[in-house]
Amino acid sequence: xxxxxxxxxLDALSAAxxxxxxxxxxxxxxxxxxxxxxxxxxxxxxADMVELGVPYSDPVMDGPVIQRAAETALRRGATVxxxxxxxxxxxERGAPVLVMTYWNVVMRYGVDAYARDLAAAGGAGLIxxxxxxxxxxxxxxxxxxxxxxxxxxxxxxxTPERLALTAKATRGFVYAASTMGVTGVRSTVGHQARQLxxxxxxxxxxxxxxxxxxxTGEHAAQVGAYADGVIVGSxxxxxxxxxxxATTGLDRLAQVTAxxxxxxxxxxx
Amino acid sequence: MTPGRxxxxxxxxxxxxxxxxxxxxxxxxxxxxxxxxxxxxxxxxTTYHKALLDPGFGTELRRLHRTYTGRPSPLTEVPRFAAHVxxxxxxxxxxxxxxxxxxxxxxxxxxxxxxxxxxxKTRLIAETGAGQHGVATATAAALLGLECTVYMxxxxxxxxxxxxxxxxxxxxxxxxxxxxxxxxxxxxxxALRDWVANVATTHYLLGTVTGxxxxxxxxxxxxxxxxxxxxxxxxxxxGRLPDAVAACVGGGSNAMGVFNAFLDTxxxxxxxxxxxxxxLEPGHHSARFAGxxxxxxxxxxxxLLQDEDGQTLPSHSVSAGLDYPSVGPEHAWLHDLGRVTYxxxxxxxxxxxxxxxxxxxxxxxxIESSHALAGALRLGRDRTAWAGxxxxxxxxxxxxxxxxxxxxxxxxxxxxxxDDTRDAGTxxxxxxxxxxx
Numbered sequence: 001x002x003x004x005x006x007x008x009x010l011d012a013l014s015a016a017x018x019x020x021x022x023x024x025x026x027x028x029x030x031x032x033x034x035x036x037x038x039x040x041x042x043x044x045x046x047a048d049m050v051e052l053g054v055p056y057s058d059p060v061m062d063g064p065v066i067q068r069a070a071e072t073a074l075r076r077g078a079t080v081x082x083x084x085x086x087x088x089x090x091x092e093r094g095a096p097v098l099v100m101t102y103w104n105v106v107m108r109y110g111v112d113a114y115a116r117d118l119a120a121a122g123g124a125g126l127i128x129x130x131x132x133x134x135x136x137x138x139x140x141x142x143x144x145x146x147x148x149x150x151x152x153x154x155x156x157x158x159t160p161e162r163l164a165l166t167a168k169a170t171r172g173f174v175y176a177a178s179t180m181g182v183t184g185v186r187s188t189v190g191h192q193a194r195q196l197x198x199x200x201x202x203x204x205x206x207x208x209x210x211x212x213x214x215x216t217g218e219h220a221a222q223v224g225a226y227a228d229g230v231i232v233g234s235x236x237x238x239x240x241x242x243x244x245x246a247t248t249g250l251d252r253l254a255q256v257t258a259x260x261x262x263x264x265x266x267x268x269x
Numbered sequence: 270m271t272p273g274r275x276x277x278x279x280x281x282x283x284x285x286x287x288x289x290x291x292x293x294x295x296x297x298x299x300x301x302x303x304x305x306x307x308x309x310x311x312x313x314x315t316t317y318h319k320a321l322l323d324p325g326f327g328t329e330l331r332r333l334h335r336t337y338t339g340r341p342s343p344l345t346e347v348p349r350f351a352a353h354v355x356x357x358x359x360x361x362x363x364x365x366x367x368x369x370x371x372x373x374x375x376x377x378x379x380x381x382x383x384x385x386x387x388x389x390k391t392r393l394i395a396e397t398g399a400g401q402h403g404v405a406t407a408t409a410a411a412l413l414g415l416e417c418t419v420y421m422x423x424x425x426x427x428x429x430x431x432x433x434x435x436x437x438x439x440x441x442x443x444x445x446x447x448x449x450x451x452x453x454x455x456x457x458x459x460a461l462r463d464w465v466a467n468v469a470t471t472h473y474l475l476g477t478v479t480g481x482x483x484x485x486x487x488x489x490x491x492x493x494x495x496x497x498x499x500x501x502x503x504x505x506x507x508g509r510l511p512d513a514v515a516a517c518v519g520g521g522s523n524a525m526g527v528f529n530a531f532l533d534t535x536x537x538x539x540x541x542x543x544x545x546x547x548x549l550e551p552g553h554h555s556a557r558f559a560g561x562x563x564x565x566x567x568x569x570x571x572x573l574l575q576d577e578d579g580q581t582l583p584s585h586s587v588s589a590g591l592d593y594p595s596v597g598p599e600h601a602w603l604h605d606l607g608r609v610t611y612x613x614x615x616x617x618x619x620x621x622x623x624x625x626x627x628x629x630x631x632x633x634x635x636i637e638s639s640h641a642l643a644g645a646l647r648l649g650r651d652r653t654a655w656a657g658x659x660x661x662x663x664x665x666x667x668x669x670x671x672x673x674x675x676x677x678x679x680x681x682x683x684x685x686x687x688d689d690t691r692d693a694g695t696x697x698x699x700x701x702x703x704x705x706x
Contacts, residue, residue, distance in 0.1 A: 056579075058567075060303070060461040060462060104581075108579030130302060132307060153305075156305075157305055157309070158305075159308060162304070181462075182462050
């Protein structure tokens with residue numbers, strides 16, 4: 001399973017002189033099959049990794065765009081098992097596929113059982129927005145057993161002690177939230193992001209990727225200059241949400257992704 | 270000491286329950302939150318624990334409670350109501366309904382607001398269901414010169430329109446929440462999103478014993494004045510302990526408040542009544558112990574109404590304040606320990622108790638608190654469980670709030686409006702049908 005490890009991808013891209021583009025899409029939006037198409041489009045248009053969000057009834061770290069997509073996915077009957085099926089179909093493309101999920105979904109499924117099934121589907125690991133290392137004992141054990149990455153978040157409010165604790169618990173990369181807030185399209189990327197990346201590295205993290213508010217090729221180039229990866233979500237989801245039909249949605253998604261992919265490719269030149 | 274009733278029997282092995290500290294209550298509690306909030310929770314915990322050691326803090330809070338809240342709240346014996354509970358049963362109500370702002374919520378709000386002044390933040394945010402906690406928070410903000418924003422589900426802003434106006438009169442901004450089920454759960458989601466973005470200047474004044482550590486422990490401590498006063502008042506009045514204590518349980522702060530002083534006195538039976546709604550089908554109730562399984566919501570692990578996929582199920586209750594899919598983690602622990610018995614009370618049963626107290630005692634209770642009154646009536650039918658062989662058993666009921674806010678709901682429920690020409694029975698049936706849809 002470690003073939004799809006995020007660290008290998010990040011290190012290879014770093015050796016090639018650029019950061020990774022990591023794109024977020026919700027499972028089950030616009031439909032389960034549609035989310036497979038969207039994730040494949042994302043990869044084909046230049047994303048290096050995919051982050052698949054499991055729709056959840058109470059997504060407290062998400063802004064209106066991702067909330068709306070998740071509500072639609074749930075209304076149309078998307079399930080946790082669908083998330084595993086989508087991972088499997090997207091992972092066939094070769095790019096690492098992470099699952100982003102609120103913790104109750106995994107607890108209900110069974111932490112070890114979800115880790116086992118995710119690994120079997122070819123998933124690379126989990127991003128856990130409401131699970132801090134302090135509460136992650138069961139997940140630490142399950143991720144070791146099944147060879148999965150653990151992506152924890154840090155924020156501008158994190159103390160040096162917490163940065164060190166999180167860096168130590170992480171496997172793969174640390175997700176640095178560029179700003180204090182929830183996911184969403186923003187006109188600028190938080191000015192605290194660069195310092196947070198430097199502090200997180202100083203606290204022992206080998207790889208740090210930045211997300212929240214990254215919305216344009218220009219943002220991607222700016223952030224990519226100092227981060228190992230650039231994480232983009234809401235602007236991609238919005239491309240799908242605002243489209244009049246699925247085909248147009250995929251076209252627009254490819255277009256936005258291409259612009260972002262161009263951004264990370266000129267980030268360090 | 271009390272004749273016939275030993276005032277001892279503490280759980281020595283695990284230490285006293287009443288002072289049990291977070292973050293964990295057995296397998297429950299914890300901090301399932303975004304990392305962005307951890308620094309603020311640590312700061313709150315440190316400030317709170319320092320304040321506990323500072324005699325000045327307790328003095329200031331007690332002064333506010335005496336001169337502003339109106340504490341101690343009275344203890345009222347209700348013999349005409351008690352006659353419906355059972356022969357010889359004496360029922361005492363702890364009158365949190367007589368506090369300033371109309372409920373027990375002010376006890377916690379003033380405590381946290383004083384902490385906020387110490388931390389130096391300038392803005393309060395809060396969630397509210399029935400509006401009682403929102404009104405209390407808006408009141409404290411006005412009193413202490415803080416900015417205030419209250420999140421309230423759109424459904425609740427409609428069923429509690431007067432409390433919305435009340436909060437706005439007090440200078441608060443009220444934001445109707447239109448996401449999800451548009452009730453208390455979604456109001457908390459929005460408050461958490463606001464908090465993550467504004468945590469540098471803003472305190473989230475959580476209104477109950479749920480949420481991430483230190484909230485369950487701290488809110489319980491601020492509410493424990495209820496039980497401490499009631500215990501002392503009963504000692505003065507009748508020179509003995511109650512045989513049982515009954516409270517309603519939404520998030521569970523009024524219940525923890527009244528239970529806490531009795532947790533380590535095993536001769537006192539404790540009963541928590543959650544909202545059984547129309548029936549116990551998913552989506553028709555808020556009975557977490559009767560219909561939920563452990564899970565995580567809003568930062569804590571506890572009993573939770575959820576489906577097979579871990580999605581939160583919609584909850585229902587005639588009382589907005591009990592309409593919540595999870596419950597404080599300490600209640601989950603006390604449930605598993607068997608120290609407190611939790612039972613669901615249906616909308617109908619609660620409304621019958623509501624009307625009975627109005628007519629027998631001239632007290633209009635909150636519909637939330639009416640669930641505890643219904644519980645008392647039920648205890649009267651099964652005295653062996655809590656009264657033993659006592660001829661004149663004593664039952665303490667926490668009357669957590671007053672029913673002014675519920676007059677509109679009750680008037681519709683019982684068909685009491687003059688312009689309503691149809692009889693009450695028709696209205697009842699229709700209201701129930703409407704909710705079932």
